[in-house]
Amino acid sequence: MKLCYSGCACKYETEAVMKLFLPAQKFGFAYEEALPREGDFAFFRRRVTGRHTLLWVIVSYDGGRRRAASRLSPEADEKECGEELCRLLYKAMSALTGITSEWGVLTGVRPVKQVHRLMAQGLGRDEIAERLAERYFVSWKKSRLACDTAAAQKPMLEALAKRGNTFGLYVSVPFCPTRCSYCSFISQSAQGAAVKKLIPPYIENLCEEIRRTAGITEALGMKPDTVYFGGGTPTTFTAAQLTRIMETLAKCFDLSGVLEYTVEAGRPDTITEEKLAAIKAHGCDRVSINPQTLNDDVLREIGRAHTTEQFFESYALAEKVGFRSINCDVIAGLPTDTAESFARTIDGLTALSPGSITVHTLSIKRSARLNSEGDKRAVMRSPAGEMTDLAADKLRVGGYHPYYMYRQKNMVENLENIGWVRDGHESLYNIYIMEEVQPIIAVGAAASTKLIDRKGRLERIFGYKYPHDYNEHFDTVLKRKDEIRDFYAEKK
Ligand code: SF4
Numbered sequence: 340m341k342l343c344y345s346g347c348a349c350k351y352e353t354e355a356v357m358k359l360f361l362p363a364q365k366f367g368f369a370y371e372e373a374l375p376r377e378g379d380f381a382f383f384r385r386r387v388t389g390r391h392t393l394l395w396v397i398v399s400y401d402g403g404r405r406r407a408a409s410r411l412s413p414e415a416d417e418k419e420c421g422e423e424l425c426r427l428l429y430k431a432m433s434a435l436t437g438i439t440s441e442w443g444v445l446t447g448v449r450p451v452k453q454v455h456r457l458m459a460q461g462l463g464r465d466e467i468a469e470r471l472a473e474r475y476f477v478s479w480k481k482s483r484l485a486c487d488t489a490a491a492q493k494p495m496l497e498a499l500a501k502r503g504n505t506f507g508l509y510v511s512v513p514f515c516p517t518r519c520s521y522c523s524f525i526s527q528s529a530q531g532a533a534v535k536k537l538i539p540p541y542i543e544n545l546c547e548e549i550r551r552t553a554g555i556t557e558a559l560g561m562k563p564d565t566v567y568f569g570g571g572t573p574t575t576f577t578a579a580q581l582t583r584i585m586e587t588l589a590k591c592f593d594l595s596g597v598l599e600y601t602v603e604a605g606r607p608d609t610i611t612e613e614k615l616a617a618i619k620a621h622g623c624d625r626v627s628i629n630p631q632t633l634n635d636d637v638l639r640e641i642g643r644a645h646t647t648e649q650f651f652e653s654y655a656l657a658e659k660v661g662f663r664s665i666n667c668d669v670i671a672g673l674p675t676d677t678a679e680s681f682a683r684t685i686d687g688l689t690a691l692s693p694g695s696i697t698v699h700t701l702s703i704k705r706s707a708r709l710n711s712e713g714d715k716r717a718v719m720r721s722p723a724g725e726m727t728d729l730a731a732d733k734l735r736v737g738g739y740h741p742y743y744m745y746r747q748k749n750m751v752e753n754l755e756n757i758g759w760v761r762d763g764h765e766s767l768y769n770i771y772i773m774e775e776v777q778p779i780i781a782v783g784a785a786a787s788t789k790l791i792d793r794k795g796r797l798e799r800i801f802g803y804k805y806p807h808d809y810n811e812h813f814d815t816v817l818k819r820k821d822e823i824r825d826f827y828a829e830k831k
Contacts, residue, residue: 340379340400341367347385347394349421355446356425357381359753360432375399381431383424387413394420396427398435405431422474429476440753441724442746443476449773450481450755451744454489455496484731484741484757491742491760492770499767499777506556507768508563508592510545510584511783512573513806514538516609520642521673521701525785525804526571537806541784542580544813546587548782551820553591556780559827562593563780565768566622568602571785574609578617585621594622599767601625601666607653608645615660625694625766628653629668633684637676647687654691664694664764671730672701672723672751681726682733689737694764696739698730700754702747723751734759743769780823784809790826798826 340361342353354366369375374382374397382397392411398404407427411419425444433439442450457467468482477485499505518528527534556562566588573581581602588594602623604610610628618626630650632638638646657665667688671681688696700723731741739759743766746755758769771777772789775797779789788800800822803809809816 340364340381341369341375343369343371343375343380343382345370345372345382345384346387347383347420347424348417349383349424352421352425352446353381353383353428355748356428356444357432358749359429359440359444359446360436360438362749381428383428385420385424389413392420394423394427396424396431398428398431400432400435403435405434407431426476440476441478441481442753442755443472443478445471445475445477446746446753448746449744449775450477450485450746451488451492452774454482454485455492455774458489458493481755484755485744488741488744488757491740491765492774495765495767495770496774496776499771502564502596504559504561505564505596506561506778506780507565507567507771508588509779509781509786510549510566510568510573510588511781511786511802512568512570512576513783513785514570514575515572516575516606517644518642520640521670523702524571527806529575534806537810538576538580540810541806542576542583544810544816545584545783547813548816548820549584549587550591551817552780552782552823555820555824556592559824561778562596564596564598565771566594566597566600567768568618568623569786570603570605572605572609573602574604574606574614578611578613581614582617582621585618585623589621597622599625601627601766601768603627603629604653604657605629605668606643606645607649610653610656612656612660615656615662619660619662624663625666626657626662626664627666627668627697628657630684630688631668631670632673632676632680633687634676634680637673637680640675641673654693664766666695666697666758666764666766667691667693668697668699669730670699670701671726671754676722676726678722678725678729681722682729685730685733689733689739692737692761695742695758695760695766696734697756697758698727698734699756700727700750700752702749702751723754727754727757730759731757743773745773788823790823792827 379400384395386393392413392415395408397406407430409423429444454467464486468479471477471482513526514529515526517530529535600623602618604626633647635646669684738761741757742760743758744755772779778791781788784803784806786802790798
Protein backbone atom coordinates (compact mmCIF):
# COMPACT_ATOMS: atom_id res chain seq x y z
CA MET A 340 0.00 0.00 0.00
CA LYS A 341 1.33 3.39 -1.01
CA LEU A 342 0.50 6.58 0.89
CA CYS A 343 0.79 9.67 -1.32
CA TYR A 344 0.71 13.27 -0.15
CA SER A 345 0.07 16.40 -2.14
CA GLY A 346 0.30 19.73 -0.33
CA CYS A 347 0.15 18.19 3.15
CA ALA A 348 2.56 16.76 5.70
CA CYS A 349 0.65 14.30 7.86
CA LYS A 350 2.55 11.08 7.21
CA TYR A 351 2.84 10.02 10.84
CA GLU A 352 -0.84 10.56 11.76
CA THR A 353 -2.30 9.06 8.60
CA GLU A 354 -0.02 6.04 8.76
CA ALA A 355 -1.20 5.43 12.35
CA VAL A 356 -4.84 5.52 11.20
CA MET A 357 -4.09 3.26 8.23
CA LYS A 358 -2.55 0.72 10.60
CA LEU A 359 -5.89 0.39 12.36
CA PHE A 360 -7.17 -1.26 9.21
CA LEU A 361 -4.04 -2.88 7.81
CA PRO A 362 -1.89 -3.62 10.87
CA ALA A 363 0.47 -6.09 9.24
CA GLN A 364 1.08 -3.99 6.08
CA LYS A 365 4.24 -2.15 5.18
CA PHE A 366 3.57 1.23 3.60
CA GLY A 367 5.47 3.09 0.93
CA PHE A 368 5.37 6.89 0.93
CA ALA A 369 5.39 9.39 -1.93
CA TYR A 370 5.08 13.14 -2.20
CA GLU A 371 3.62 13.87 -5.58
CA GLU A 372 0.91 15.83 -7.29
CA ALA A 373 -0.78 13.18 -9.37
CA LEU A 374 -3.15 10.44 -8.33
CA PRO A 375 -1.47 7.03 -8.73
CA ARG A 376 -2.73 5.12 -11.73
CA GLU A 377 -2.79 1.62 -10.27
CA GLY A 378 -2.31 -0.54 -7.19
CA ASP A 379 -3.49 -0.02 -3.63
CA PHE A 380 -2.99 3.53 -2.42
CA ALA A 381 -4.31 6.35 -0.28
CA PHE A 382 -3.95 9.80 -1.80
CA PHE A 383 -4.11 12.89 0.43
CA ARG A 384 -4.47 16.36 -1.04
CA ARG A 385 -4.65 19.79 0.54
CA ARG A 386 -5.27 22.98 -1.45
CA VAL A 387 -5.74 26.47 -0.05
CA THR A 388 -7.93 28.83 -2.07
CA GLY A 389 -8.88 32.39 -1.13
CA ARG A 390 -11.97 31.20 0.74
CA HIS A 391 -11.24 27.63 1.86
CA THR A 392 -8.75 24.91 2.62
CA LEU A 393 -9.89 21.97 0.50
CA LEU A 394 -9.04 18.45 1.63
CA TRP A 395 -9.49 15.15 -0.19
CA VAL A 396 -8.67 11.55 0.51
CA ILE A 397 -8.96 8.94 -2.22
CA VAL A 398 -8.33 5.33 -1.25
CA SER A 399 -7.97 2.43 -3.60
CA TYR A 400 -7.84 -0.91 -1.81
CA ASP A 401 -8.51 -4.51 -2.71
CA GLY A 402 -10.40 -3.62 -5.90
CA GLY A 403 -12.58 -0.96 -4.22
CA ARG A 404 -12.29 2.82 -4.27
CA ARG A 405 -13.60 5.52 -1.90
CA ARG A 406 -13.31 9.29 -1.99
CA ALA A 407 -13.96 11.62 0.94
CA ALA A 408 -13.63 15.41 0.93
CA SER A 409 -13.98 18.31 3.30
CA ARG A 410 -13.59 22.10 3.55
CA LEU A 411 -11.91 24.04 6.35
CA SER A 412 -11.20 27.75 6.69
CA PRO A 413 -8.19 29.11 4.74
CA GLU A 414 -6.43 29.70 8.09
CA ALA A 415 -6.58 26.01 9.09
CA ASP A 416 -3.09 24.96 10.20
CA GLU A 417 -1.18 21.73 9.55
CA LYS A 418 -2.51 20.11 12.72
CA GLU A 419 -6.17 20.82 11.94
CA CYS A 420 -5.72 19.67 8.36
CA GLY A 421 -3.90 16.51 9.51
CA GLU A 422 -6.73 15.67 11.92
CA GLU A 423 -9.36 16.22 9.25
CA LEU A 424 -7.47 14.09 6.74
CA CYS A 425 -7.30 11.32 9.37
CA ARG A 426 -11.07 11.48 9.81
CA LEU A 427 -11.62 11.34 6.05
CA LEU A 428 -9.24 8.41 5.77
CA TYR A 429 -10.99 6.59 8.61
CA LYS A 430 -14.37 7.02 6.92
CA ALA A 431 -13.07 5.83 3.58
CA MET A 432 -11.27 2.79 5.02
CA SER A 433 -14.22 1.86 7.25
CA ALA A 434 -16.47 1.91 4.22
CA LEU A 435 -14.03 -0.22 2.22
CA THR A 436 -13.21 -2.79 4.90
CA GLY A 437 -16.22 -2.76 7.24
CA ILE A 438 -13.76 -2.33 10.16
CA THR A 439 -14.35 0.24 12.91
CA SER A 440 -12.30 1.00 16.01
CA GLU A 441 -13.67 1.90 19.43
CA TRP A 442 -10.95 4.50 19.86
CA GLY A 443 -11.69 5.88 16.39
CA VAL A 444 -8.78 7.94 15.10
CA LEU A 445 -7.39 8.52 18.58
CA THR A 446 -4.17 6.60 18.09
CA GLY A 447 -1.97 8.29 20.70
CA VAL A 448 -0.38 6.68 23.72
CA ARG A 449 -2.19 8.72 26.39
CA PRO A 450 -5.92 9.11 25.70
CA VAL A 451 -6.60 10.19 29.30
CA LYS A 452 -4.56 13.36 28.75
CA GLN A 453 -7.25 14.54 26.32
CA VAL A 454 -9.89 13.95 28.99
CA HIS A 455 -7.93 15.89 31.63
CA ARG A 456 -7.66 18.78 29.17
CA LEU A 457 -11.40 18.77 28.51
CA MET A 458 -12.20 18.44 32.23
CA ALA A 459 -9.98 21.46 32.91
CA GLN A 460 -12.13 23.39 30.41
CA GLY A 461 -15.13 22.59 32.62
CA LEU A 462 -16.72 19.92 30.42
CA GLY A 463 -18.77 17.17 32.05
CA ARG A 464 -18.66 13.47 31.13
CA ASP A 465 -21.40 13.65 28.49
CA GLU A 466 -19.87 16.68 26.86
CA ILE A 467 -16.47 14.99 26.84
CA ALA A 468 -17.96 11.87 25.29
CA GLU A 469 -19.68 14.02 22.64
CA ARG A 470 -16.46 15.90 21.90
CA LEU A 471 -14.42 12.67 21.64
CA ALA A 472 -17.05 11.05 19.43
CA GLU A 473 -17.30 14.06 17.14
CA ARG A 474 -13.62 14.78 16.85
CA TYR A 475 -12.08 11.31 17.04
CA PHE A 476 -15.02 8.87 16.58
CA VAL A 477 -14.37 7.41 20.06
CA SER A 478 -17.15 5.10 21.33
CA TRP A 479 -19.11 6.00 24.47
CA LYS A 480 -17.75 2.89 26.17
CA LYS A 481 -14.14 4.02 25.72
CA SER A 482 -15.02 7.59 26.71
CA ARG A 483 -16.50 6.29 29.93
CA LEU A 484 -13.35 4.28 30.58
CA ALA A 485 -11.14 7.31 29.96
CA CYS A 486 -13.36 9.58 32.12
CA ASP A 487 -13.41 7.06 34.99
CA THR A 488 -9.62 6.82 34.76
CA ALA A 489 -9.17 10.59 34.77
CA ALA A 490 -11.54 10.98 37.74
CA ALA A 491 -9.63 8.31 39.71
CA GLN A 492 -6.34 10.11 39.06
CA LYS A 493 -7.54 13.57 40.01
CA PRO A 494 -6.84 13.46 43.78
CA MET A 495 -3.35 12.03 43.16
CA LEU A 496 -2.56 14.69 40.58
CA GLU A 497 -3.78 17.45 42.90
CA ALA A 498 -1.70 16.08 45.77
CA LEU A 499 1.38 15.99 43.53
CA ALA A 500 0.91 19.62 42.54
CA LYS A 501 1.19 20.55 46.25
CA ARG A 502 4.29 18.47 46.93
CA GLY A 503 6.80 20.59 45.03
CA ASN A 504 10.18 19.54 43.78
CA THR A 505 9.83 15.76 43.64
CA PHE A 506 10.60 13.04 41.10
CA GLY A 507 10.06 9.35 40.46
CA LEU A 508 13.20 7.27 40.66
CA TYR A 509 13.38 4.36 38.22
CA VAL A 510 15.94 1.60 38.68
CA SER A 511 16.36 -0.55 35.61
CA VAL A 512 17.22 -4.22 35.73
CA PRO A 513 17.15 -5.34 32.10
CA PHE A 514 17.70 -9.03 32.83
CA CYS A 515 15.26 -11.93 32.88
CA PRO A 516 15.85 -15.58 33.73
CA THR A 517 14.75 -16.66 30.24
CA ARG A 518 13.06 -14.88 27.37
CA CYS A 519 9.30 -15.12 26.81
CA SER A 520 8.43 -15.67 23.16
CA TYR A 521 6.16 -12.61 22.91
CA CYS A 522 8.70 -10.23 24.45
CA SER A 523 9.68 -7.15 22.47
CA PHE A 524 11.71 -5.61 25.29
CA ILE A 525 15.48 -5.76 25.04
CA SER A 526 15.87 -7.70 28.28
CA GLN A 527 18.80 -10.09 28.38
CA SER A 528 18.21 -13.69 29.33
CA ALA A 529 20.50 -14.40 32.27
CA GLN A 530 20.69 -18.08 31.34
CA GLY A 531 23.93 -17.93 29.36
CA ALA A 532 27.38 -17.54 30.91
CA ALA A 533 28.16 -14.42 28.83
CA VAL A 534 25.17 -12.50 30.20
CA LYS A 535 25.71 -13.83 33.73
CA LYS A 536 29.21 -12.32 33.61
CA LEU A 537 27.72 -8.90 32.88
CA ILE A 538 25.68 -8.78 36.09
CA PRO A 539 28.35 -8.12 38.79
CA PRO A 540 29.92 -5.16 36.91
CA TYR A 541 26.43 -3.93 36.00
CA ILE A 542 25.53 -3.78 39.69
CA GLU A 543 28.78 -2.00 40.57
CA ASN A 544 28.17 0.57 37.85
CA LEU A 545 24.53 0.97 38.79
CA CYS A 546 25.57 1.81 42.37
CA GLU A 547 28.06 4.35 41.07
CA GLU A 548 25.39 5.89 38.83
CA ILE A 549 23.03 6.06 41.81
CA ARG A 550 25.68 7.98 43.78
CA ARG A 551 26.28 10.43 40.92
CA THR A 552 22.55 10.95 40.29
CA ALA A 553 21.79 11.52 43.97
CA GLY A 554 24.50 14.20 44.13
CA ILE A 555 22.90 16.05 41.22
CA THR A 556 19.29 15.82 42.41
CA GLU A 557 20.29 16.84 45.93
CA ALA A 558 22.04 19.94 44.57
CA LEU A 559 18.85 20.77 42.66
CA GLY A 560 16.76 20.35 45.83
CA MET A 561 14.82 17.45 44.28
CA LYS A 562 13.64 14.47 46.31
CA PRO A 563 12.16 11.16 45.16
CA ASP A 564 8.61 10.43 46.24
CA THR A 565 8.33 7.11 44.42
CA VAL A 566 10.88 4.41 43.70
CA TYR A 567 10.27 1.80 41.01
CA PHE A 568 12.50 -1.19 40.24
CA GLY A 569 11.50 -2.39 36.78
CA GLY A 570 12.94 -4.37 33.94
CA GLY A 571 13.18 -7.06 32.77
CA THR A 572 12.73 -8.86 36.03
CA PRO A 573 14.57 -7.28 38.98
CA THR A 574 14.22 -10.49 41.02
CA THR A 575 16.51 -12.18 38.51
CA PHE A 576 19.16 -10.76 40.88
CA THR A 577 19.96 -12.56 44.12
CA ALA A 578 18.80 -11.30 47.51
CA ALA A 579 22.35 -10.09 48.21
CA GLN A 580 22.52 -8.20 44.89
CA LEU A 581 19.13 -6.55 45.45
CA THR A 582 20.20 -5.64 48.99
CA ARG A 583 23.38 -4.02 47.70
CA ILE A 584 21.45 -1.81 45.27
CA MET A 585 18.73 -0.91 47.76
CA GLU A 586 21.27 -0.06 50.47
CA THR A 587 23.10 2.20 48.05
CA LEU A 588 19.83 3.95 47.19
CA ALA A 589 18.99 4.46 50.85
CA LYS A 590 22.49 5.80 51.57
CA CYS A 591 22.56 8.22 48.64
CA PHE A 592 19.00 9.55 48.37
CA ASP A 593 16.81 11.10 51.02
CA LEU A 594 14.01 8.54 50.97
CA SER A 595 12.12 10.09 53.90
CA GLY A 596 9.45 11.48 51.55
CA VAL A 597 8.95 8.27 49.57
CA LEU A 598 5.26 7.39 49.39
CA GLU A 599 5.55 4.22 47.36
CA TYR A 600 8.39 1.78 46.70
CA THR A 601 7.74 -0.85 44.05
CA VAL A 602 9.78 -3.81 42.92
CA GLU A 603 8.54 -5.59 39.86
CA ALA A 604 9.12 -9.17 40.89
CA GLY A 605 7.39 -10.13 37.65
CA ARG A 606 8.23 -13.69 36.90
CA PRO A 607 7.15 -16.19 39.56
CA ASP A 608 10.11 -18.42 38.64
CA THR A 609 12.49 -15.83 40.13
CA ILE A 610 10.71 -15.31 43.42
CA THR A 611 11.95 -16.72 46.73
CA GLU A 612 11.01 -15.84 50.28
CA GLU A 613 14.59 -14.69 50.87
CA LYS A 614 14.40 -12.14 48.04
CA LEU A 615 10.97 -10.88 49.07
CA ALA A 616 12.09 -10.50 52.68
CA ALA A 617 15.23 -8.64 51.56
CA ILE A 618 13.34 -6.11 49.42
CA LYS A 619 10.70 -5.60 52.10
CA ALA A 620 13.41 -5.01 54.72
CA HIS A 621 14.88 -2.26 52.53
CA GLY A 622 11.71 -0.25 52.07
CA CYS A 623 9.74 -1.90 49.25
CA ASP A 624 6.03 -1.89 50.06
CA ARG A 625 4.56 -2.83 46.69
CA VAL A 626 5.41 -5.78 44.42
CA SER A 627 4.16 -6.92 41.08
CA ILE A 628 3.80 -10.65 40.54
CA ASN A 629 2.69 -11.38 37.02
CA PRO A 630 1.02 -14.58 35.90
CA GLN A 631 0.00 -13.12 32.47
CA THR A 632 -2.50 -16.00 32.29
CA LEU A 633 -3.70 -18.70 34.66
CA ASN A 634 -3.77 -21.24 31.85
CA ASP A 635 -0.73 -23.53 31.83
CA ASP A 636 -1.19 -24.42 28.15
CA VAL A 637 -1.02 -20.73 27.20
CA LEU A 638 2.02 -20.22 29.47
CA ARG A 639 3.78 -23.04 27.62
CA GLU A 640 2.74 -21.55 24.27
CA ILE A 641 4.29 -18.17 25.10
CA GLY A 642 7.45 -19.62 26.56
CA ARG A 643 6.97 -18.39 30.14
CA ALA A 644 9.13 -20.70 32.19
CA HIS A 645 6.70 -21.04 35.10
CA THR A 646 3.37 -22.62 35.93
CA THR A 647 0.20 -21.20 37.45
CA GLU A 648 1.01 -23.20 40.58
CA GLN A 649 4.31 -21.30 40.88
CA PHE A 650 2.39 -18.05 40.54
CA PHE A 651 0.04 -18.98 43.40
CA GLU A 652 3.00 -20.01 45.56
CA SER A 653 4.81 -16.72 44.87
CA TYR A 654 1.67 -14.75 45.58
CA ALA A 655 1.23 -16.56 48.91
CA LEU A 656 4.86 -15.81 49.78
CA ALA A 657 4.35 -12.09 49.04
CA GLU A 658 1.28 -12.08 51.28
CA LYS A 659 3.23 -13.87 54.01
CA VAL A 660 6.12 -11.39 53.83
CA GLY A 661 3.51 -8.65 54.18
CA PHE A 662 3.67 -6.10 51.37
CA ARG A 663 1.21 -3.21 51.56
CA SER A 664 0.09 -3.81 47.99
CA ILE A 665 0.44 -6.50 45.32
CA ASN A 666 -0.18 -5.98 41.61
CA CYS A 667 -0.74 -8.73 39.05
CA ASP A 668 -0.35 -8.29 35.28
CA VAL A 669 -2.30 -10.26 32.69
CA ILE A 670 -2.31 -10.08 28.89
CA ALA A 671 -5.40 -10.26 26.68
CA GLY A 672 -4.98 -11.75 23.23
CA LEU A 673 -2.20 -14.26 23.93
CA PRO A 674 -1.92 -16.97 21.28
CA THR A 675 -4.20 -19.97 21.91
CA ASP A 676 -5.95 -18.18 24.80
CA THR A 677 -9.75 -17.97 24.59
CA ALA A 678 -12.32 -15.64 26.10
CA GLU A 679 -13.45 -18.43 28.45
CA SER A 680 -9.94 -19.18 29.66
CA PHE A 681 -9.22 -15.45 30.05
CA ALA A 682 -12.39 -15.12 32.14
CA ARG A 683 -11.08 -17.91 34.39
CA THR A 684 -7.79 -15.99 34.73
CA ILE A 685 -9.62 -12.86 35.87
CA ASP A 686 -11.81 -14.88 38.25
CA GLY A 687 -8.73 -16.61 39.67
CA LEU A 688 -7.04 -13.28 40.31
CA THR A 689 -10.02 -11.43 41.77
CA ALA A 690 -10.44 -14.37 44.17
CA LEU A 691 -6.98 -13.48 45.53
CA SER A 692 -8.01 -9.82 45.79
CA PRO A 693 -4.69 -8.15 44.93
CA GLY A 694 -4.52 -4.35 45.28
CA SER A 695 -4.40 -3.96 41.51
CA ILE A 696 -4.71 -6.01 38.34
CA THR A 697 -3.21 -4.61 35.15
CA VAL A 698 -4.81 -5.85 31.96
CA HIS A 699 -2.49 -5.47 28.98
CA THR A 700 -3.36 -6.22 25.39
CA LEU A 701 -0.85 -8.02 23.22
CA SER A 702 0.65 -5.81 20.57
CA ILE A 703 0.27 -6.87 16.97
CA LYS A 704 4.00 -6.69 16.42
CA ARG A 705 4.52 -9.29 19.08
CA SER A 706 1.71 -11.55 18.02
CA ALA A 707 2.64 -11.20 14.35
CA ARG A 708 6.11 -12.44 15.28
CA LEU A 709 4.58 -15.27 17.26
CA ASN A 710 2.47 -16.14 14.27
CA SER A 711 5.19 -15.57 11.73
CA GLU A 712 5.35 -19.24 10.83
CA GLY A 713 1.63 -19.50 10.41
CA ASP A 714 -1.36 -17.43 9.44
CA LYS A 715 -0.67 -13.75 10.16
CA ARG A 716 -4.34 -12.97 9.89
CA ALA A 717 -4.79 -15.02 13.10
CA VAL A 718 -3.87 -11.78 14.84
CA MET A 719 -6.95 -10.11 13.42
CA ARG A 720 -9.15 -12.92 14.67
CA SER A 721 -7.92 -12.41 18.22
CA PRO A 722 -10.70 -12.31 20.82
CA ALA A 723 -8.77 -9.59 22.71
CA GLY A 724 -11.64 -7.08 22.54
CA GLU A 725 -14.05 -9.59 24.04
CA MET A 726 -11.46 -10.41 26.70
CA THR A 727 -10.88 -6.81 27.77
CA ASP A 728 -14.65 -6.19 27.86
CA LEU A 729 -15.33 -9.17 30.07
CA ALA A 730 -12.34 -8.27 32.26
CA ALA A 731 -13.79 -4.77 32.70
CA ASP A 732 -17.18 -6.17 33.72
CA LYS A 733 -15.72 -8.70 36.13
CA LEU A 734 -13.26 -6.25 37.66
CA ARG A 735 -15.91 -3.59 38.25
CA VAL A 736 -18.10 -6.20 39.96
CA GLY A 737 -15.08 -7.27 42.00
CA GLY A 738 -14.59 -3.74 43.38
CA TYR A 739 -11.89 -2.53 40.97
CA HIS A 740 -11.90 0.66 38.92
CA PRO A 741 -9.59 1.88 36.15
CA TYR A 742 -6.91 4.30 37.32
CA TYR A 743 -4.28 4.50 34.62
CA MET A 744 -4.30 3.72 30.98
CA TYR A 745 -1.93 3.76 28.07
CA ARG A 746 -1.77 2.49 24.58
CA GLN A 747 1.10 1.23 22.50
CA LYS A 748 1.60 1.24 18.80
CA ASN A 749 0.03 -1.69 16.97
CA MET A 750 -2.11 -3.03 19.77
CA VAL A 751 -4.43 -5.86 18.81
CA GLU A 752 -7.77 -4.30 17.78
CA ASN A 753 -6.36 -0.86 18.68
CA LEU A 754 -7.08 -1.61 22.33
CA GLU A 755 -5.37 -0.36 25.49
CA ASN A 756 -3.57 -1.36 28.70
CA ILE A 757 -5.47 -0.54 31.87
CA GLY A 758 -4.50 -0.61 35.52
CA TRP A 759 -7.52 -1.70 37.60
CA VAL A 760 -7.30 -0.97 41.29
CA ARG A 761 -9.05 -1.26 44.61
CA ASP A 762 -9.31 2.05 46.49
CA GLY A 763 -6.07 2.99 48.21
CA HIS A 764 -3.83 0.79 46.05
CA GLU A 765 -3.25 3.24 43.17
CA SER A 766 0.38 3.30 42.05
CA LEU A 767 1.44 6.95 42.02
CA TYR A 768 4.42 6.13 39.83
CA ASN A 769 2.19 4.66 37.12
CA ILE A 770 -0.14 7.65 37.12
CA TYR A 771 2.62 10.24 37.04
CA ILE A 772 4.64 8.57 34.31
CA MET A 773 1.60 8.02 32.09
CA GLU A 774 0.26 11.53 32.49
CA GLU A 775 3.75 13.07 32.18
CA VAL A 776 3.34 15.31 35.18
CA GLN A 777 6.54 14.57 37.09
CA PRO A 778 10.21 14.04 36.16
CA ILE A 779 11.26 10.40 36.07
CA ILE A 780 14.93 9.97 36.74
CA ALA A 781 16.22 6.62 35.61
CA VAL A 782 19.37 4.73 36.46
CA GLY A 783 20.65 1.66 34.63
CA ALA A 784 20.53 0.41 31.05
CA ALA A 785 17.42 0.21 28.85
CA ALA A 786 15.74 3.12 30.56
CA SER A 787 15.29 6.78 29.81
CA THR A 788 15.12 9.81 32.06
CA LYS A 789 12.22 12.14 31.39
CA LEU A 790 12.70 15.67 32.61
CA ILE A 791 9.80 18.08 32.99
CA ASP A 792 10.05 21.70 34.01
CA ARG A 793 7.43 23.89 35.67
CA LYS A 794 6.01 24.94 32.31
CA GLY A 795 5.50 21.29 31.35
CA ARG A 796 8.36 21.19 28.82
CA LEU A 797 9.75 17.71 28.34
CA GLU A 798 13.19 16.41 27.56
CA ARG A 799 14.33 12.82 27.42
CA ILE A 800 17.79 11.47 28.11
CA PHE A 801 18.15 8.04 26.57
CA GLY A 802 20.55 5.58 28.15
CA TYR A 803 22.35 2.64 26.56
CA LYS A 804 19.97 -0.13 25.64
CA TYR A 805 22.09 -3.13 26.48
CA PRO A 806 23.94 -3.91 29.73
CA HIS A 807 27.06 -4.77 27.73
CA ASP A 808 27.16 -1.25 26.20
CA TYR A 809 26.24 0.30 29.54
CA ASN A 810 29.21 -1.39 31.21
CA GLU A 811 31.51 -0.71 28.28
CA HIS A 812 30.69 3.02 28.03
CA PHE A 813 30.07 3.71 31.66
CA ASP A 814 32.10 6.96 31.62
CA THR A 815 29.63 8.36 29.09
CA VAL A 816 26.71 7.18 31.24
CA LEU A 817 28.08 9.22 34.14
CA LYS A 818 28.84 12.26 32.01
CA ARG A 819 25.31 12.29 30.62
CA LYS A 820 23.94 12.64 34.15
CA ASP A 821 25.07 16.27 33.97
CA GLU A 822 22.28 16.85 31.44
CA ILE A 823 19.81 16.73 34.35
CA ARG A 824 21.57 19.67 35.99
CA ASP A 825 21.89 21.52 32.67
CA PHE A 826 18.17 21.13 31.89
CA TYR A 827 17.06 22.66 35.18
CA ALA A 828 19.80 25.30 35.13
CA GLU A 829 18.66 26.44 31.65
CA LYS A 830 15.02 26.54 32.64
CA LYS A 831 15.51 28.63 35.76
S1 SF4 B 1 9.49 -11.36 31.82
FE1 SF4 B 1 8.84 -9.58 30.60
S2 SF4 B 1 10.74 -8.51 30.04
FE2 SF4 B 1 11.28 -10.59 30.72
S3 SF4 B 1 11.40 -11.81 28.85
FE3 SF4 B 1 9.34 -12.07 29.69
S4 SF4 B 1 8.11 -10.48 28.68
FE4 SF4 B 1 10.27 -9.93 28.36
